[in-house]
Amino acid sequence: MTMPVIELRGVSRRYDDGPPALREASLTVRPGEAVAILGPSGSGKSTLLNLIAGLDRPDTGTVTVDGVRVDQLGEAGSARYRRSKIGMVFQFFNLLDDLTVTDNVVLPARLAGMARGEADRRAAELLEALGIDRHARAYPGRLSGGERQRVAVARALMNRPALLLADEPTGALDTAAGQDVSRLLTALNSEGQTIVMVTHDLALARSCTNRTVRIADGRITEDIPSQAVAPQAVASEAAR
Known part of the structure; x- marks a missing residue:
């Protein structure tokens, strides 16, 4: 059987003296799966995402992503892991306004040591594949919300990550732009990209994921796969 991209076993996390943010979670x-993490504010969704991303460590349990024991990494190792294994898409884009679209997209590759020429070619492929190559020399402030999120997705895919993490990716977008990003995520998953998305939006979860995990009070209360999981197809060269 194919090795899991993510494997959490008995993961718990408590902050200060409050109740556990996550309780004995296994996932x-x-x-090729696209998984939506659903739950009310304070349920543990963000904690789960941060543990997978190596931005936080569990108090108990293990976190393994693409063969890496993330819970055992130090600060430098966590940074290398995020550059090589995952791409992250945020609600508010997190683009650098003083850099062009291309410079925003190539940043992760440059931090990972990729030569500038190779990074520029990779960025150009991604921008073309995502339909925003005409904005390559523009600055993010000149783009619409949907276009900025596409730039953020291109940046997240730059180093060909095993896993794409999306934290409320349509939360700052209007309905039309949100539907555009939903279609983009669906297309990426159909090409083989593994996606884990935190969202409050049930319609978004239904439209572009094939499995729903619900969290309440730090516990995984429901894990519902669809009948058809996205195929483990090899992604197109531009989207891998």
Whole structure:
């Protein structure tokens, strides 16, 4: 059987003297799945995402992503892991306004040591594949919300990550732009990209994921796969 992209076993996390943010959570995500993490504010969704991203460590349990024991990494190792294994898309884009679209997209590759020429070629492929190559020399402030989120997705895919993490990716967008990003995520998953998305939006979860995990009070209360999981197809060269 194919090795899971994500494997959490008995993961718990408590902050200060409050109740556990996450309680004995176990979760397995396999290549080609698109998983929506649903739950009210304070349920543990963000904690789960941060543990997978190596931005936080569990008090108990293990976190393994693409063969890496993330819970055992130090600060430098966590940074290398995020550059090589995952791409992250945020609600508010997190683009650098004083850099052009291309410079925003190539940044992760440059930090990982990729030569500028190779990085520029990779960025150009991604921008073309995502339909925003005409904005390559523009600055993010000149783009619409949907276009900025596409730039953020291109940046997240720059280093060909095993896993794409999306934190409320349509939360700052209007309905039309949100539907555009939903279609983009669906297309990426159909090409084989593994996606884990935190969202409050049930319609978004239904439209572009094939599995729903619900969290309440730090516990995984429901894990519902669809009948058809996205195939583990090899992604197109531009989107891998």
